[in-house]
Amino acid sequence: MKSNVTTMANRPLSRPWTAAVLSAACAGGGQLLNRQYAKGALFLSFYAIGVAFILPRLYEAIRGLITLGDEPTRIVNGALVKGDHSIFMMIDGLIALFVAAGLVWLHVLNAVDAYRQAACKSAASGGRAPGVRLAAREGRTALLLLLPAFVLVLFVSVIPMLFNILTAFTDYSSPNHIPDRSLVNWIGWGTFVRLFTEPAWYSTFTGILLWNVVWAALSTLTVFFGGLLVALMINHPKVRFKKLWRTTFILPWAFPAFIAILVFRLLFNGALGPINGLLEQIGLPAVPWLADPTMAKVTILLVHFWISMPFLMALQSGILTTIPKDLYEAAEVDGAGGRAKFSRITMPHVLLATSPILIMQFASNFNNFNLIYMLTDGGPANPAYFFAGSTDILLSWIYKMTLEQNQFNMASAVSIVMFVLIASISVLNYSRTQSFKEKD
Known part of the structure; x- marks a missing residue:
């Protein structure tokens, strides 16, 4: 009996791939399995907020980037009915794409974190591996320090440049395609032709x-x-x-x-x-x-x-x-x-x-x-x-x-x-x- 208890105590808390799959399926699942309850609860709450509030808005913004609107501003029974603004929808869609890419990246990091923590505990037989944890912490610190500069470059340079490129593939011109009184449409290579x-x-x-x-x-x-x-x-x-x-x-x-x-x-x-x-x-x-x-x-x-x-x-x-x-x-x-x-x-x-x-x-x-x-x-x-x-x-x-x-x-x-x-x-x-x- 004593031998079985000792074997159970020395058994690794979780297998790395099991923790990674759990975190990939539901953010925070692998952390909870690794007994990192605070981190797991934090990731799980972010996951719930994202699914409930952020993903629907991202879907609508990306859909707007694809369609560039359904109804222009018009007058109905003498009243002005506000319609879709194709250019604003294009900009919102571009921002949504980057936000979606960032969320995917964070989800991948969440799964990688669960895998590394499980591997670390398995290697140390339930203890800590200071070198691995220190390297991971230093990497996260570097990313956090670079994040403000990355966001600034993204909004000042990257998104305007992509907006300029996308505009060339639309019919955004006067007098017939100026939002919001009319919609802008995708025309492919027509402008270059x-x-x-x-x-x-x-x-x-x-x-x-x-x-x-x-x-x-x-x-x-x-x-x-x-x-x-x-x-x-x-x-x-x-x-x-x-x-x-x-x-x-x-x-x-x-x-x-x-x-x-x-x-x-x-x-x-x-x-x-x-x-x-x-x-x-x-x-x-x-x-x-x-x-x-x-x-x-x-x-x-x-x-x-x-x-x-x-x-x-x-x-x-x-x-x-x-x-x-x-x-x-x-x-x-x-x-x-x-x-x-x-x-x-x-x-x-x-x-x-x-x-x-x-x-x-x-x-x-x-x-x-x-x-x-x-x-x-x-x-x-x-x-x-x-x-x-x-x-x-x-x-x-x-x-x-x-x-x-x-x-x-x-x-x-x-x-x-x-x-x-x-x-x-x-x-x-x-x-x-x-x-x-x-x-x-």
Whole structure:
């Protein structure tokens, strides 16, 4: 009899898989089996609240994401009857999907916790295994510390990005599909088909895209080589008062960009601008700086050069001072001239240090909404374009389609294509640059 009692006392409290299955079937079941009564009761109460109150609401929200509503707002017998708002239902559905994923994750953790506790007690013959429990506690602490940041990123970045993507697959546009007076419907790839097959949309998109790429490339290259040229001149041994020259050239960078853009808009005004007034006083014809499509693009490049060149100049000036002078002395001994020293020594060092910045500047210029919108407002007008002017880039075109024309689905489709283009170019350049390659 005594032997049987001893055997019963030494028998493990529960088998790990039994506890895991019980917790998977009903949250807290495995914990109760492991004699963790407080934890089991807590999980069981959360499970009951979830089944009774949360799951029905999640079901309705996810159903709304699928249907985007059944009845629009309408007038019945002279009374306004509130209907479904498709966009709100889409947002609620997205949030519900993440909440449902979080609940599933917690349920899995509940089952895993029951399994680990049972395995821990089995291994210790009913006692505790401090190392395993400490590791689990540290893991939970790390998750709790990361949870606020994760929730913030989720609501600020992830959900808006997914909402933008989903909008491209709907007919959310004016005048026939604006909630809540009308419903929004899923149309699949229809928006992208219209963008690439309808002549008006396709010609506008390709024209703006071509100018956008040319603008991003020229603005990046002119600023880079202009800054390098000024840096080389300032760092030349025969140039005196180097600090004065650096300070003078850095002043445009310290000046607020949006104020500078507004000032240049006044300076380049075709009718009242002082630049054209000065040209007329000396007998030269006025220049349509912002009225002619070609001159407007040249003006944008000039203004951007004035604003952005000082930063590259300061950066490259610092890089030039770090190049060992022994390299230039050795090149002179070998008979290398100025062109050879520039192409073999100066440019490789400068490119190695500035390649990541060039890639970031290209992406930034590709989306340089402020300069385009504040200087030209996308003008001059182009009758061949849909809701866009001659100097509009993709981002300013998206802005006009969204806030001025209510073409939300088409704007979302263009933004997706723009993201794919920028991401592809950036990844390609990052993979080819030497700046991120590890060296022994």
